[in-house]
Amino acid sequence: MTRVLILYSTVDGQTRRIAQRIEAQLQAQGQQVTLADLSEGAALLPQADKVVLGASIRYGKFRPELMAFIEANLAALSERPSAFYSVNLVARKANKNTPQTNPYMLKFVARSPWQPTLLGVFAGKLNYPIYAFWDRQVIRFIMWMTKGPTAADAVVEYTDWEEVERFAGRVAAL
Numbered sequence: 554m555t556r557v558l559i560l561y562s563t564v565d566g567q568t569r570r571i572a573q574r575i576e577a578q579l580q581a582q583g584q585q586v587t588l589a590d591l592s593e594g595a596a597l598l599p600q601a602d603k604v605v606l607g608a609s610i611r612y613g614k615f616r617p618e619l620m621a622f623i624e625a626n627l628a629a630l631s632e633r634p635s636a637f638y639s640v641n642l643v644a645r646k647a648n649k650n651t652p653q654t655n656p657y658m659l660k661f662v663a664r665s666p667w668q669p670t671l672l673g674v675f676a677g678k679l680n681y682p683i684y685a686f687w688d689r690q691v692i693r694f695i696m697w698m699t700k701g702p703t704a705a706d707a708v709v710e711y712t713d714w715e716e717v718e719r720f721a722g723r724v725a726a727l
Contacts, residue, residue, distance in 0.1 A: 555584045557724070558601035560594040562608040562616050567678040568640045571717055572607050578721030591622055598626055603634040603727050606669070609677060610641035610657050612691070623667045630667045634727035637661070638673035638720065642701070645676040645711040670727055673720040676711030 557579050561572040569590075576586045587597055591606070598604065608619045623630065639658050644650040652658045652672035662668070679702060681689050693703045702709055 556600060556602045557584050557586045557605065558594070558597050558603070559586060559588045559605040560591045560597075560607070560622075561588075562591040562606075562619050562622075563640075564609050564611050564616070565678070565680060565683060567712065568607045568609040571638070571640060571675055571712065572605070574714060574717050575605060575607075575721040575724065578718050579725055582722075582725045584725060591618055594622060595626055598629045601633065603636075603724070604630060605636045605638070605724055606630075607638045607640060610639060610643070613657070615639075615657075615661070620665070623665055627666055630669075634671075635667075635669040636671035636673065636720075636724050636727065637667075637669040638675060640675050640677045640712075642677050642679060642696075642711065643699075644674045645701070650674055650676060650713075671720075671723055673716075673723075675717060675720075676713065678712060679707060679709040681705050681707050 559572045559576055561568045563569045572588055576588045579586050589597055608615050641657050644655055649655050652674055655674040658672060658674050684692060697703050
C-alpha cells in the first residue's frame with residue numbers, strides 16, 4: 554500500500570480543506586494517507602512513499618515556513634514522487650489558474666530548489682467576515698484593483714472541487 558504524506562500551510566483554512574479533499578480521494582483509491590500541518594512534516598517524511606505539499610498565498614507571498622521547510626528537507630522531498638499545489642485568489646481568473654499561467658506558481662518554480670513531479674493551482678475562498686480589520690481592508694483594496702468582490706460581508710468560494718479531484722487522481726498515479 555502506497556503511503557502518501559499530505560502537508561499544508563494555510564492562513565484561513567482553505568488550503569487544509571483542499572488537502573482534506575485530496576486525502577479523501579486518495580484513500581478511496583486505496584492509498585494510506587497522513588494529513589498534517591507543514592510544521593509537523595519533517596518528522597513524517599521518512600515514512601512517506603510520496604509527498605503532496607499545499608501552500609496558500611497572502612499578499613502575494615507564500616508563508617516563510619514553506620521555503621524553510623523545502624530547504625531543510627530538500628533531499629527527502631527530491632528522492633520520492635511529489636506534488637505541490639498553490640492556493641490563491643488570482644487563480645479565480647481563467648487565464649491564471651494553471652501552473653503554466655499562475656504568477657505565484659511561476660515564481661515558486663523559478664525560486665524553489667525543489668522541483669516537484671506534479672504541480673497544481675487552485676483558487677481559494679474569499680471570506681471577508683473572518684479577516685481581521687486591516688486584512689479585510691487590504692484584501693478589499695486588492696480585489697477592487699483586480700475587479701473582484703469588495704462588499705465587506707462577501708464570502709465567495711472560488712475553489713474548483715472537480716479540478717482538486719482530478720489533481721488527486723494525478724497524485725494517485727505518481
